[in-house]
Amino acid sequence: xxxxxxxxxxxxLNKLAKLQDLGYNPYPYRxxxxxxxxxxxxxYKNLPNGENTEDRVTVAGxxxxxxxxxxxxxxxxxxxxxxxxxxxxxxxxxxLKLLKCLDIGDIIGVSGFIRRTPRGELSVAAEKFDxxxxxxxxxxxxxxxxxxxxxxxxxxxVDLIINDDAKQILLxxxxxxxxxxxxxxQNEFLEVExxxxxxxxxxxxxxxxxxxxxxxxxxxxxxxxxxLYLKKLVVGGIDRVFEIGKNYRNEGIDKNHxxxxxxxxxxxxYGDYNDMADLIYKLVRFVVNxxxxxxxxxxxxHEIDFSKPFPKVSIIDLIKRETGVDFLSVETVEDARALAxxxxxxxxxxxxxxxxVQEVFDEKVEATLIEPIHVSDxxxxxxxxxxxxxxxxxxxxxxxxxxxGMELGCAYSELSNPLEQLERFKAQMAExxxxxxxxxxxxESFIDALSYGFVPTTGMGxxxxxLAKLLTGAATLRDVILFPTLKKMK
RNA sequence: GGGCCCGUAGCUCAGUCGGUAGAGCAUUUGACUUUUAAUCAAAGGGUCAUGGGUUCGAAUCCCGUCGGGCUCACCA
Numbered sequence: 001x002x003x004x005x006x007x008x009x010x011x012x013l014n015k016l017a018k019l020q021d022l023g024y025n026p027y028p029y030r031x032x033x034x035x036x037x038x039x040x041x042x043x044y045k046n047l048p049n050g051e052n053t054e055d056r057v058t059v060a061g062x063x064x065x066x067x068x069x070x071x072x073x074x075x076x077x078x079x080x081x082x083x084x085x086x087x088x089x090x091x092x093x094x095x096l097k098l099l100k101c102l103d104i105g106d107i108i109g110v111s112g113f114i115r116r117t118p119r120g121e122l123s124v125a126a127e128k129f130d131x132x133x134x135x136x137x138x139x140x141x142x143x144x145x146x147x148x149x150x151x152x153x154x155x156x157x158v159d160l161i162i163n164d165d166a167k168q169i170l171l172x173x174x175x176x177x178x179x180x181x182x183x184x185x186q187n188e189f190l191e192v193e194x195x196x197x198x199x200x201x202x203x204x205x206x207x208x209x210x211x212x213x214x215x216x217x218x219x220x221x222x223x224x225x226x227x228l229y230l231k232k233l234v235v236g237g238i239d240r241v242f243e244i245g246k247n248y249r250n251e252g253i254d255k256n257h258x259x260x261x262x263x264x265x266x267x268x269x270y271g272d273y274n275d276m277a278d279l280i281y282k283l284v285r286f287v288v289n290x291x292x293x294x295x296x297x298x299x300x301x302h303e304i305d306f307s308k309p310f311p312k313v314s315i316i317d318l319i320k321r322e323t324g325v326d327f328l329s330v331e332t333v334e335d336a337r338a339l340a341x342x343x344x345x346x347x348x349x350x351x352x353x354x355x356x357v358q359e360v361f362d363e364k365v366e367a368t369l370i371e372p373i374h375v376s377d378x379x380x381x382x383x384x385x386x387x388x389x390x391x392x393x394x395x396x397x398x399x400x401x402x403x404x405g406m407e408l409g410c411a412y413s414e415l416s417n418p419l420e421q422l423e424r425f426k427a428q429m430a431e432x433x434x435x436x437x438x439x440x441x442x443x444e445s446f447i448d449a450l451s452y453g454f455v456p457t458t459g460m461g462x463x464x465x466x467l468a469k470l471l472t473g474a475a476t477l478r479d480v481i482l483f484p485t486l487k488k489m490k
Numbered sequence: 491g492g493g494c495c496c497g498u499a500g501c502u503c504a505g506u507c508g509g510u511a512g513a514g515c516a517u518u519u520g521a522c523u524u525u526u527a528a529u530c531a532a533a534g535g536g537u538c539a540u541g542g543g544u545u546c547g548a549a550u551c552c553c554g555u556c557g558g559g560c561u562c563a564c565c566a
Contacts, residue, residue, distance in 0.1 A: 008517055067525050068523060072524075117526095118524060120526095138500045140502080141514085141516065141527095149559065150497095204566080257565065261566080407566060463566065
Protein backbone atom coordinates (compact mmCIF):
# COMPACT_ATOMS: atom_id res chain seq x y z
CA UNK A 1 0.00 0.00 0.00
CA UNK A 2 1.24 3.44 -0.83
CA UNK A 3 1.58 5.73 2.15
CA UNK A 4 0.28 8.71 0.26
CA UNK A 5 -3.46 8.65 -0.02
CA UNK A 6 -4.83 9.54 -3.42
CA UNK A 7 -7.45 12.22 -3.72
CA UNK A 8 -10.02 9.63 -4.72
CA UNK A 9 -9.27 7.38 -1.79
CA UNK A 10 -9.32 10.31 0.63
CA UNK A 11 -12.75 11.34 -0.59
CA UNK A 12 -14.01 7.83 0.11
CA LEU A 13 -12.33 7.71 3.51
CA ASN A 14 -14.12 10.97 4.34
CA LYS A 15 -17.46 9.43 3.41
CA LEU A 16 -16.65 6.34 5.44
CA ALA A 17 -15.95 8.55 8.46
CA LYS A 18 -19.19 10.41 7.87
CA LEU A 19 -21.13 7.13 7.81
CA GLN A 20 -19.52 6.10 11.05
CA ASP A 21 -20.36 9.50 12.57
CA LEU A 22 -23.97 8.75 11.71
CA GLY A 23 -23.65 5.54 13.73
CA TYR A 24 -23.86 3.49 10.55
CA ASN A 25 -21.77 0.37 9.83
CA PRO A 26 -21.01 0.13 6.12
CA TYR A 27 -19.46 -3.32 6.68
CA PRO A 28 -22.40 -5.25 8.14
CA TYR A 29 -22.44 -8.92 9.02
CA ARG A 30 -25.21 -10.00 6.76
CA UNK A 31 -27.51 -8.86 3.99
CA UNK A 32 -29.78 -11.23 2.13
CA UNK A 33 -31.21 -10.26 -1.26
CA UNK A 34 -34.30 -12.13 -2.41
CA UNK A 35 -34.12 -11.18 -6.08
CA UNK A 36 -31.55 -10.84 -8.84
CA UNK A 37 -31.23 -8.47 -11.74
CA UNK A 38 -31.53 -10.76 -14.73
CA UNK A 39 -34.51 -12.79 -13.48
CA UNK A 40 -36.28 -9.52 -12.64
CA UNK A 41 -35.59 -8.17 -16.13
CA UNK A 42 -37.10 -11.37 -17.53
CA UNK A 43 -40.08 -11.45 -15.21
CA TYR A 44 -41.06 -7.84 -15.91
CA LYS A 45 -40.05 -7.57 -19.53
CA ASN A 46 -43.64 -6.79 -20.52
CA LEU A 47 -44.18 -4.13 -17.86
CA PRO A 48 -45.11 -0.96 -19.77
CA ASN A 49 -43.08 2.22 -19.52
CA GLY A 50 -44.08 4.46 -16.64
CA GLU A 51 -45.91 1.68 -14.82
CA ASN A 52 -45.46 0.96 -11.11
CA THR A 53 -46.11 -2.36 -9.40
CA GLU A 54 -46.83 -3.30 -5.81
CA ASP A 55 -44.18 -6.03 -5.96
CA ARG A 56 -41.54 -5.63 -3.24
CA VAL A 57 -38.04 -7.00 -3.80
CA THR A 58 -34.63 -6.82 -2.12
CA VAL A 59 -31.59 -6.73 -4.35
CA ALA A 60 -27.87 -6.31 -3.71
CA GLY A 61 -24.88 -5.57 -5.87
CA UNK A 62 -22.27 -3.10 -6.90
CA UNK A 63 -23.09 0.50 -7.84
CA UNK A 64 -21.56 0.74 -11.31
CA UNK A 65 -22.86 4.18 -12.20
CA UNK A 66 -24.63 6.96 -10.36
CA UNK A 67 -26.64 9.71 -12.04
CA UNK A 68 -28.50 12.75 -10.81
CA UNK A 69 -26.82 12.78 -7.40
CA UNK A 70 -27.84 9.26 -6.60
CA UNK A 71 -31.38 9.36 -7.92
CA UNK A 72 -30.42 6.72 -10.47
CA UNK A 73 -27.96 3.94 -9.68
CA UNK A 74 -26.95 1.11 -11.99
CA UNK A 75 -26.72 -1.94 -9.77
CA UNK A 76 -24.78 -4.97 -10.99
CA UNK A 77 -25.11 -8.38 -9.39
CA UNK A 78 -23.93 -11.82 -10.47
CA UNK A 79 -26.75 -12.11 -12.97
CA UNK A 80 -26.80 -8.70 -14.63
CA UNK A 81 -27.83 -5.10 -14.14
CA UNK A 82 -30.88 -3.33 -12.81
CA UNK A 83 -31.47 0.32 -12.12
CA UNK A 84 -32.17 1.62 -8.63
CA UNK A 85 -34.43 4.64 -8.42
CA UNK A 86 -33.90 6.66 -5.26
CA UNK A 87 -36.47 9.36 -4.78
CA UNK A 88 -36.87 11.36 -1.61
CA UNK A 89 -40.57 10.68 -1.60
CA UNK A 90 -39.87 7.00 -0.88
CA UNK A 91 -36.82 7.23 1.39
CA UNK A 92 -36.52 8.48 4.93
CA UNK A 93 -34.09 11.13 6.12
CA UNK A 94 -31.53 8.62 7.28
CA UNK A 95 -31.45 6.75 4.01
CA LEU A 96 -31.01 9.99 2.12
CA LYS A 97 -27.98 10.75 4.27
CA LEU A 98 -26.51 7.35 3.39
CA LEU A 99 -27.12 8.06 -0.26
CA LYS A 100 -24.95 11.15 0.00
CA CYS A 101 -22.07 8.93 1.11
CA LEU A 102 -22.40 6.60 -1.87
CA ASP A 103 -19.53 6.19 -4.31
CA ILE A 104 -19.37 4.31 -7.55
CA GLY A 105 -18.07 0.85 -6.74
CA ASP A 106 -19.77 0.56 -3.36
CA ILE A 107 -21.83 -2.54 -2.77
CA ILE A 108 -25.39 -1.71 -1.82
CA GLY A 109 -28.52 -3.47 -0.71
CA VAL A 110 -31.88 -2.06 -1.70
CA SER A 111 -35.49 -2.91 -0.91
CA GLY A 112 -38.32 -1.35 -2.84
CA PHE A 113 -41.00 -1.85 -5.44
CA ILE A 114 -40.61 -2.70 -9.10
CA ARG A 115 -41.43 -0.07 -11.67
CA ARG A 116 -40.49 0.81 -15.19
CA THR A 117 -39.48 4.42 -15.75
CA PRO A 118 -41.13 6.50 -18.44
CA ARG A 119 -37.89 6.16 -20.41
CA GLY A 120 -38.24 2.39 -20.29
CA GLU A 121 -35.73 1.29 -17.67
CA LEU A 122 -36.83 -1.41 -15.26
CA SER A 123 -36.03 -0.14 -11.78
CA VAL A 124 -36.30 -0.92 -8.13
CA ALA A 125 -37.78 2.18 -6.50
CA ALA A 126 -35.90 2.20 -3.23
CA GLU A 127 -37.79 2.34 0.06
CA LYS A 128 -34.77 1.20 2.03
CA PHE A 129 -31.17 1.76 1.05
CA ASP A 130 -28.00 0.30 2.60
CA UNK A 131 -24.33 0.44 1.88
CA UNK A 132 -23.14 -3.08 2.68
CA UNK A 133 -19.50 -2.65 1.59
CA UNK A 134 -17.91 0.76 1.27
CA UNK A 135 -15.27 0.69 -1.47
CA UNK A 136 -12.15 2.75 -0.81
CA UNK A 137 -10.68 2.45 -4.28
CA UNK A 138 -12.38 3.79 -7.40
CA UNK A 139 -13.36 1.53 -10.27
CA UNK A 140 -11.77 1.98 -13.69
CA UNK A 141 -13.46 4.33 -16.07
CA UNK A 142 -16.94 3.24 -17.09
CA UNK A 143 -16.60 3.58 -20.83
CA UNK A 144 -13.16 2.21 -21.68
CA UNK A 145 -12.96 -0.03 -18.64
CA UNK A 146 -9.71 -1.68 -17.62
CA UNK A 147 -7.49 -2.60 -20.56
CA UNK A 148 -4.00 -2.68 -19.08
CA UNK A 149 -3.09 -6.35 -19.31
CA UNK A 150 -0.73 -6.33 -16.36
CA UNK A 151 -3.34 -4.77 -14.07
CA UNK A 152 -5.98 -7.18 -15.35
CA UNK A 153 -3.81 -10.12 -14.26
CA UNK A 154 -2.47 -8.65 -11.04
CA UNK A 155 -5.89 -7.39 -9.96
CA UNK A 156 -8.12 -10.02 -11.49
CA UNK A 157 -10.88 -9.01 -9.06
CA VAL A 158 -11.10 -5.63 -10.78
CA ASP A 159 -11.05 -7.30 -14.19
CA LEU A 160 -13.95 -9.50 -13.09
CA ILE A 161 -15.93 -6.51 -11.81
CA ILE A 162 -15.49 -4.43 -14.91
CA ASN A 163 -14.81 -6.67 -17.94
CA ASP A 164 -17.81 -8.87 -18.63
CA ASP A 165 -16.11 -10.59 -21.58
CA ALA A 166 -13.11 -11.60 -19.50
CA LYS A 167 -15.39 -12.80 -16.73
CA GLN A 168 -17.48 -14.82 -19.15
CA ILE A 169 -14.40 -16.63 -20.47
CA LEU A 170 -13.13 -17.41 -16.98
CA LEU A 171 -16.51 -18.68 -15.83
CA UNK A 172 -16.84 -20.81 -18.95
CA UNK A 173 -13.47 -22.36 -18.18
CA UNK A 174 -14.81 -23.39 -14.77
CA UNK A 175 -17.87 -24.93 -16.41
CA UNK A 176 -15.68 -26.81 -18.86
CA UNK A 177 -13.61 -28.37 -16.08
CA UNK A 178 -16.78 -29.17 -14.19
CA UNK A 179 -18.23 -30.87 -17.28
CA UNK A 180 -15.07 -32.94 -17.71
CA UNK A 181 -15.42 -34.10 -14.13
CA UNK A 182 -19.08 -34.93 -14.67
CA UNK A 183 -18.24 -36.98 -17.76
CA UNK A 184 -15.77 -39.16 -15.91
CA UNK A 185 -18.03 -39.50 -12.91
CA GLN A 186 -20.86 -40.65 -15.17
CA ASN A 187 -18.55 -43.22 -16.72
CA GLU A 188 -17.62 -44.61 -13.33
CA PHE A 189 -14.07 -43.30 -13.14
CA LEU A 190 -12.84 -42.66 -9.62
CA GLU A 191 -11.43 -39.20 -9.02
CA VAL A 192 -8.21 -39.27 -6.98
CA GLU A 193 -5.50 -36.92 -5.78
CA UNK A 194 -1.91 -38.05 -6.09
CA UNK A 195 1.23 -36.32 -4.78
CA UNK A 196 2.48 -33.09 -6.25
CA UNK A 197 5.95 -33.59 -4.72
CA UNK A 198 7.72 -36.32 -6.63
CA UNK A 199 11.01 -37.89 -5.52
CA UNK A 200 11.74 -38.75 -9.17
CA UNK A 201 10.60 -36.83 -12.21
CA UNK A 202 8.46 -38.98 -14.45
CA UNK A 203 5.43 -39.29 -16.63
CA UNK A 204 6.42 -36.65 -19.15
CA UNK A 205 9.43 -35.15 -20.82
CA UNK A 206 9.87 -31.74 -19.23
CA UNK A 207 12.11 -29.49 -17.18
CA UNK A 208 10.98 -29.69 -13.56
CA UNK A 209 10.77 -27.24 -10.69
CA UNK A 210 12.79 -28.44 -7.73
CA UNK A 211 12.07 -27.61 -4.11
CA UNK A 212 13.36 -28.62 -0.71
CA UNK A 213 11.05 -30.47 1.65
CA UNK A 214 12.27 -29.55 5.14
CA UNK A 215 10.46 -32.19 7.17
CA UNK A 216 11.94 -34.95 5.03
CA UNK A 217 15.19 -33.11 4.33
CA UNK A 218 15.02 -34.07 0.66
CA UNK A 219 14.75 -32.24 -2.61
CA UNK A 220 11.61 -33.02 -4.55
CA UNK A 221 10.39 -32.34 -8.05
CA UNK A 222 7.07 -30.62 -8.49
CA UNK A 223 5.15 -33.05 -10.63
CA UNK A 224 5.25 -32.66 -14.40
CA UNK A 225 2.53 -35.29 -14.81
CA UNK A 226 0.34 -37.60 -12.74
CA UNK A 227 0.84 -40.63 -14.96
CA LEU A 228 2.98 -42.97 -12.92
CA TYR A 229 0.96 -42.67 -9.71
CA LEU A 230 -2.31 -43.19 -11.54
CA LYS A 231 -0.97 -46.31 -13.21
CA LYS A 232 0.11 -47.60 -9.81
CA LEU A 233 -3.54 -47.25 -8.79
CA VAL A 234 -4.60 -49.33 -11.77
CA VAL A 235 -2.09 -51.97 -10.68
CA GLY A 236 -3.80 -51.76 -7.30
CA GLY A 237 -7.12 -52.66 -8.91
CA ILE A 238 -8.69 -49.26 -9.44
CA ASP A 239 -9.80 -49.99 -12.99
CA ARG A 240 -11.03 -46.57 -13.92
CA VAL A 241 -9.31 -43.60 -12.39
CA PHE A 242 -8.81 -39.93 -13.19
CA GLU A 243 -7.21 -36.85 -11.74
CA ILE A 244 -7.56 -33.16 -12.52
CA GLY A 245 -4.80 -31.11 -11.04
CA LYS A 246 -1.86 -28.79 -11.45
CA ASN A 247 1.30 -29.85 -13.20
CA TYR A 248 4.44 -27.75 -13.18
CA ARG A 249 6.97 -27.48 -15.98
CA ASN A 250 9.82 -25.04 -15.66
CA GLU A 251 9.63 -23.86 -19.23
CA GLY A 252 8.62 -20.88 -21.31
CA ILE A 253 5.46 -18.82 -21.20
CA ASP A 254 3.53 -17.95 -24.34
CA LYS A 255 -0.06 -18.02 -25.43
CA ASN A 256 -0.11 -21.82 -25.51
CA HIS A 257 2.18 -22.56 -22.55
CA UNK A 258 2.22 -21.69 -18.88
CA UNK A 259 4.50 -23.32 -16.31
CA UNK A 260 1.66 -24.03 -13.89
CA UNK A 261 -1.16 -25.67 -15.76
CA UNK A 262 -4.13 -27.89 -15.04
CA UNK A 263 -3.80 -31.39 -16.36
CA UNK A 264 -6.37 -34.12 -16.74
CA UNK A 265 -5.28 -37.73 -16.85
CA UNK A 266 -7.55 -40.78 -16.99
CA UNK A 267 -6.82 -44.50 -17.12
CA UNK A 268 -9.19 -47.23 -18.21
CA UNK A 269 -8.30 -50.86 -17.70
CA TYR A 270 -9.02 -53.58 -20.26
CA GLY A 271 -8.87 -51.19 -23.21
CA ASP A 272 -6.38 -50.05 -25.80
CA TYR A 273 -5.78 -46.70 -27.46
CA ASN A 274 -8.60 -47.28 -29.93
CA ASP A 275 -11.01 -47.38 -27.02
CA MET A 276 -9.46 -44.17 -25.72
CA ALA A 277 -9.82 -42.45 -29.09
CA ASP A 278 -13.53 -43.07 -28.80
CA LEU A 279 -13.67 -41.96 -25.18
CA ILE A 280 -11.87 -38.68 -25.91
CA TYR A 281 -14.27 -37.93 -28.74
CA LYS A 282 -17.18 -38.60 -26.40
CA LEU A 283 -15.59 -36.48 -23.68
CA VAL A 284 -15.07 -33.44 -25.88
CA ARG A 285 -18.50 -33.76 -27.41
CA PHE A 286 -20.06 -34.07 -23.95
CA VAL A 287 -18.25 -30.97 -22.72
CA VAL A 288 -19.24 -28.90 -25.76
CA ASN A 289 -22.84 -30.01 -25.41
CA UNK A 290 -22.94 -29.43 -21.70
CA UNK A 291 -21.32 -26.01 -21.71
CA UNK A 292 -22.51 -24.54 -24.99
CA UNK A 293 -25.67 -26.55 -25.59
CA UNK A 294 -24.70 -27.43 -29.15
CA UNK A 295 -22.51 -29.73 -31.25
CA UNK A 296 -21.15 -27.00 -33.47
CA UNK A 297 -18.91 -24.13 -32.52
CA UNK A 298 -17.33 -21.46 -34.67
CA UNK A 299 -13.73 -21.32 -33.52
CA UNK A 300 -11.13 -19.04 -35.09
CA UNK A 301 -13.45 -18.66 -38.06
CA HIS A 302 -13.91 -22.40 -38.61
CA GLU A 303 -17.17 -24.17 -37.92
CA ILE A 304 -16.22 -27.27 -35.99
CA ASP A 305 -18.75 -30.09 -35.74
CA PHE A 306 -18.08 -32.05 -32.58
CA SER A 307 -20.74 -34.63 -33.34
CA LYS A 308 -18.49 -36.39 -35.87
CA PRO A 309 -16.05 -38.95 -34.44
CA PHE A 310 -12.48 -37.70 -34.57
CA PRO A 311 -10.47 -39.47 -37.29
CA LYS A 312 -7.33 -41.31 -36.25
CA VAL A 313 -4.49 -40.99 -38.77
CA SER A 314 -0.89 -42.05 -38.40
CA ILE A 315 1.77 -39.39 -38.08
CA ILE A 316 3.77 -41.07 -40.84
CA ASP A 317 0.81 -40.84 -43.22
CA LEU A 318 0.13 -37.22 -42.30
CA ILE A 319 3.72 -36.30 -43.06
CA LYS A 320 3.48 -38.23 -46.31
CA ARG A 321 0.30 -36.38 -47.18
CA GLU A 322 1.86 -32.95 -46.58
CA THR A 323 5.39 -33.52 -47.86
CA GLY A 324 5.27 -36.63 -50.02
CA VAL A 325 8.03 -38.40 -48.11
CA ASP A 326 7.78 -41.62 -46.14
CA PHE A 327 9.85 -41.67 -42.96
CA LEU A 328 9.34 -45.39 -42.55
CA SER A 329 11.58 -45.76 -45.63
CA VAL A 330 14.61 -44.62 -43.60
CA GLU A 331 16.13 -46.34 -40.59
CA THR A 332 19.01 -44.25 -39.29
CA VAL A 333 18.94 -40.80 -37.77
CA GLU A 334 21.31 -39.59 -40.50
CA ASP A 335 18.99 -40.73 -43.29
CA ALA A 336 16.04 -39.24 -41.43
CA ARG A 337 17.77 -35.87 -41.15
CA ALA A 338 18.57 -35.95 -44.84
CA LEU A 339 14.96 -36.78 -45.66
CA ALA A 340 13.84 -33.89 -43.44
CA UNK A 341 16.22 -31.57 -45.22
CA UNK A 342 14.81 -32.66 -48.57
CA UNK A 343 11.46 -31.19 -47.51
CA UNK A 344 13.00 -28.07 -46.03
CA UNK A 345 13.15 -28.99 -42.36
CA UNK A 346 16.38 -28.62 -40.39
CA UNK A 347 16.42 -31.57 -37.98
CA UNK A 348 20.16 -31.73 -37.36
CA UNK A 349 19.67 -31.14 -33.63
CA UNK A 350 17.49 -34.25 -33.36
CA UNK A 351 19.30 -37.14 -31.73
CA UNK A 352 17.19 -40.00 -33.07
CA UNK A 353 14.79 -41.01 -35.83
CA UNK A 354 11.69 -40.35 -33.76
CA UNK A 355 12.68 -36.81 -32.90
CA UNK A 356 13.23 -36.08 -36.59
CA VAL A 357 9.75 -37.36 -37.38
CA GLN A 358 8.32 -35.20 -34.58
CA GLU A 359 10.22 -32.17 -35.89
CA VAL A 360 8.95 -32.59 -39.45
CA PHE A 361 5.42 -33.07 -38.11
CA ASP A 362 5.67 -29.89 -36.02
CA GLU A 363 6.98 -27.88 -38.95
CA LYS A 364 4.86 -29.21 -41.78
CA VAL A 365 1.69 -30.77 -40.43
CA GLU A 366 0.65 -29.42 -37.05
CA ALA A 367 -0.73 -26.07 -38.20
CA THR A 368 -2.86 -27.73 -40.89
CA LEU A 369 -4.87 -29.79 -38.40
CA ILE A 370 -7.94 -27.63 -37.86
CA GLU A 371 -10.68 -30.22 -37.33
CA PRO A 372 -10.31 -32.52 -34.32
CA ILE A 373 -8.00 -35.42 -35.17
CA HIS A 374 -6.03 -38.11 -33.38
CA VAL A 375 -2.47 -38.18 -34.73
CA SER A 376 -1.42 -41.74 -34.05
CA ASP A 377 1.39 -44.25 -33.98
CA UNK A 378 4.23 -42.13 -32.74
CA UNK A 379 7.89 -43.10 -32.98
CA UNK A 380 8.97 -45.24 -30.08
CA UNK A 381 11.99 -42.99 -29.36
CA UNK A 382 9.83 -40.14 -28.16
CA UNK A 383 7.27 -42.07 -26.14
CA UNK A 384 8.77 -44.22 -23.39
CA UNK A 385 5.53 -45.15 -21.60
CA UNK A 386 3.42 -46.46 -24.48
CA UNK A 387 3.09 -50.01 -25.77
CA UNK A 388 5.04 -50.96 -28.87
CA UNK A 389 2.77 -50.85 -31.90
CA UNK A 390 1.22 -54.23 -32.63
CA UNK A 391 2.14 -53.93 -36.35
CA UNK A 392 5.44 -52.04 -36.32
CA UNK A 393 8.16 -52.27 -33.68
CA UNK A 394 9.51 -48.78 -34.50
CA UNK A 395 6.25 -47.17 -33.42
CA UNK A 396 4.13 -47.08 -30.30
CA UNK A 397 0.39 -47.08 -29.75
CA UNK A 398 0.23 -43.44 -28.87
CA UNK A 399 -1.84 -40.68 -30.41
CA UNK A 400 -2.01 -36.95 -29.81
CA UNK A 401 -5.33 -35.16 -30.22
CA UNK A 402 -5.17 -31.92 -32.20
CA UNK A 403 -7.68 -29.16 -32.67
CA UNK A 404 -7.15 -25.84 -34.44
CA GLY A 405 -3.49 -26.62 -34.94
CA MET A 406 -2.82 -27.16 -31.27
CA GLU A 407 -2.08 -30.31 -29.34
CA LEU A 408 -4.86 -30.81 -26.86
CA GLY A 409 -3.97 -34.14 -25.34
CA CYS A 410 -2.52 -37.57 -25.82
CA ALA A 411 -3.35 -41.21 -25.19
CA TYR A 412 -1.59 -44.57 -25.20
CA SER A 413 -2.07 -48.22 -25.00
CA GLU A 414 -0.10 -48.22 -21.78
CA LEU A 415 3.12 -50.17 -21.72
CA SER A 416 2.56 -53.00 -19.26
CA ASN A 417 5.61 -55.19 -19.63
CA PRO A 418 7.95 -54.30 -16.73
CA LEU A 419 11.05 -55.58 -18.50
CA GLU A 420 10.35 -53.52 -21.62
CA GLN A 421 9.54 -50.50 -19.49
CA LEU A 422 12.92 -50.85 -17.82
CA GLU A 423 14.64 -50.89 -21.21
CA ARG A 424 12.72 -47.77 -22.28
CA PHE A 425 13.74 -45.96 -19.13
CA LYS A 426 17.35 -46.92 -19.77
CA ALA A 427 17.09 -45.40 -23.24
CA GLN A 428 15.72 -42.23 -21.65
CA MET A 429 18.61 -42.16 -19.19
CA ALA A 430 21.01 -42.43 -22.12
CA GLU A 431 19.30 -39.41 -23.72
CA UNK A 432 19.61 -37.62 -20.40
CA UNK A 433 23.32 -38.32 -20.30
CA UNK A 434 23.56 -36.96 -23.82
CA UNK A 435 22.34 -33.63 -22.46
CA UNK A 436 18.57 -33.95 -22.83
CA UNK A 437 17.47 -32.64 -19.44
CA UNK A 438 13.85 -33.30 -20.32
CA UNK A 439 14.33 -37.02 -20.71
CA UNK A 440 12.58 -39.11 -18.11
CA UNK A 441 14.25 -40.68 -15.13
CA UNK A 442 14.35 -44.34 -14.26
CA UNK A 443 11.62 -44.82 -11.70
CA GLU A 444 12.26 -48.11 -9.96
CA SER A 445 9.12 -47.91 -7.86
CA PHE A 446 7.10 -47.72 -11.07
CA ILE A 447 8.91 -50.74 -12.52
CA ASP A 448 8.18 -52.50 -9.25
CA ALA A 449 4.49 -51.70 -9.58
CA LEU A 450 4.37 -53.05 -13.13
CA SER A 451 6.12 -56.16 -11.87
CA TYR A 452 3.01 -57.04 -9.89
CA GLY A 453 0.99 -57.22 -13.11
CA PHE A 454 -0.55 -54.28 -14.95
CA VAL A 455 -3.78 -55.16 -16.70
CA PRO A 456 -4.04 -54.01 -20.34
CA THR A 457 -4.90 -50.37 -19.93
CA THR A 458 -5.35 -47.25 -21.98
CA GLY A 459 -4.68 -43.79 -20.62
CA MET A 460 -5.04 -40.21 -21.69
CA GLY A 461 -3.89 -36.75 -20.73
CA UNK A 462 -5.37 -33.42 -21.71
CA UNK A 463 -4.56 -29.80 -20.88
CA UNK A 464 -7.61 -28.24 -19.28
CA UNK A 465 -6.35 -24.72 -19.89
CA UNK A 466 -5.84 -25.49 -23.54
CA LEU A 467 -9.26 -27.08 -23.85
CA ALA A 468 -10.75 -23.96 -22.28
CA LYS A 469 -8.74 -21.65 -24.51
CA LEU A 470 -9.83 -23.48 -27.65
CA LEU A 471 -13.50 -23.76 -26.75
CA THR A 472 -13.87 -20.19 -25.49
CA GLY A 473 -11.87 -18.64 -28.29
CA ALA A 474 -9.60 -16.93 -25.75
CA ALA A 475 -6.57 -15.23 -27.27
CA THR A 476 -4.12 -16.65 -24.76
CA LEU A 477 -3.96 -19.35 -22.13
CA ARG A 478 -3.68 -16.68 -19.46
CA ASP A 479 -7.17 -15.49 -20.30
CA VAL A 480 -8.56 -18.80 -19.02
CA ILE A 481 -6.43 -18.74 -15.86
CA LEU A 482 -7.80 -16.74 -12.95
CA PHE A 483 -4.46 -15.62 -11.56
CA PRO A 484 -1.61 -16.00 -14.06
CA THR A 485 1.83 -15.89 -12.48
CA LEU A 486 3.73 -12.64 -13.06
CA LYS A 487 7.05 -11.36 -11.85
CA LYS A 488 7.16 -9.94 -8.35
CA MET A 489 6.62 -6.22 -8.07
CA LYS A 490 9.77 -4.47 -6.82
C1' G B 491 17.04 -16.40 -23.72
C1' G B 492 17.00 -13.15 -28.76
C1' G B 493 14.38 -9.20 -31.50
C1' C B 494 10.63 -5.33 -31.59
C1' C B 495 7.29 -2.20 -28.79
C1' C B 496 5.17 0.01 -24.31
C1' G B 497 5.16 2.45 -19.03
C1' U B 498 2.33 10.27 -18.50
C1' A B 499 -3.68 11.95 -13.12
C1' G B 500 -7.82 6.64 -10.01
C1' C B 501 -9.06 4.76 -15.43
C1' U B 502 -8.67 5.46 -20.96
C1' C B 503 -5.34 8.19 -23.68
C1' A B 504 -2.89 12.90 -26.20
C1' G B 505 1.73 15.41 -25.65
C1' U B 506 4.50 18.21 -32.54
C1' C B 507 11.22 20.20 -33.47
C1' G B 508 14.08 19.34 -26.52
C1' G B 509 11.31 25.17 -24.15
C1' U B 510 5.99 26.24 -17.74
C1' A B 511 2.11 18.91 -17.96
C1' G B 512 -3.06 18.08 -21.39
C1' A B 513 -8.20 15.94 -22.51
C1' G B 514 -12.46 12.71 -21.42
C1' C B 515 -14.44 9.85 -17.54
C1' A B 516 -13.78 9.77 -12.22
C1' U B 517 -13.16 13.25 -7.68
C1' U B 518 -14.63 18.08 -5.01
C1' U B 519 -18.16 22.46 -4.86
C1' G B 520 -22.56 24.47 -6.88
C1' A B 521 -26.94 24.31 -10.28
C1' C B 522 -30.68 21.13 -12.30
C1' U B 523 -34.01 16.93 -11.18
C1' U B 524 -37.33 10.76 -14.26
C1' U B 525 -31.63 10.07 -16.00
C1' U B 526 -29.34 6.26 -19.76
C1' A B 527 -21.48 7.38 -21.05
C1' A B 528 -27.46 12.52 -17.69
C1' U B 529 -26.58 17.84 -18.39
C1' C B 530 -24.48 22.84 -17.02
C1' A B 531 -20.68 25.89 -14.26
C1' A B 532 -16.24 25.93 -11.52
C1' A B 533 -12.15 23.66 -8.83
C1' G B 534 -8.54 20.19 -7.20
C1' G B 535 -5.53 16.13 -8.69
C1' G B 536 1.35 14.51 -11.65
C1' U B 537 8.47 11.69 -8.39
C1' C B 538 5.93 11.72 -16.76
C1' A B 539 8.14 3.44 -14.04
C1' U B 540 13.23 4.01 -11.96
C1' G B 541 18.65 5.45 -11.75
C1' G B 542 22.31 7.89 -14.44
C1' G B 543 24.04 10.88 -18.77
C1' U B 544 23.87 14.87 -22.67
C1' U B 545 21.94 19.99 -22.52
C1' C B 546 21.13 26.74 -20.55
C1' G B 547 16.75 23.55 -20.43
C1' A B 548 14.54 16.45 -20.88
C1' A B 549 7.96 13.26 -20.51
C1' U B 550 10.71 14.00 -25.25
C1' C B 551 17.61 12.37 -26.94
C1' C B 552 21.42 8.42 -24.98
C1' C B 553 22.77 4.30 -21.38
C1' G B 554 21.44 1.04 -17.31
C1' U B 555 17.56 -1.14 -14.17
C1' C B 556 12.39 -2.68 -13.00
C1' G B 557 7.64 -4.17 -14.92
C1' G B 558 4.47 -5.46 -19.10
C1' G B 559 3.06 -6.82 -24.27
C1' C B 560 4.03 -8.97 -29.10
C1' U B 561 7.22 -12.25 -31.58
C1' C B 562 11.15 -16.01 -32.54
C1' A B 563 13.52 -20.18 -30.27
C1' C B 564 12.34 -24.45 -26.58
C1' C B 565 8.50 -27.28 -24.20
C1' A B 566 2.46 -29.45 -24.05
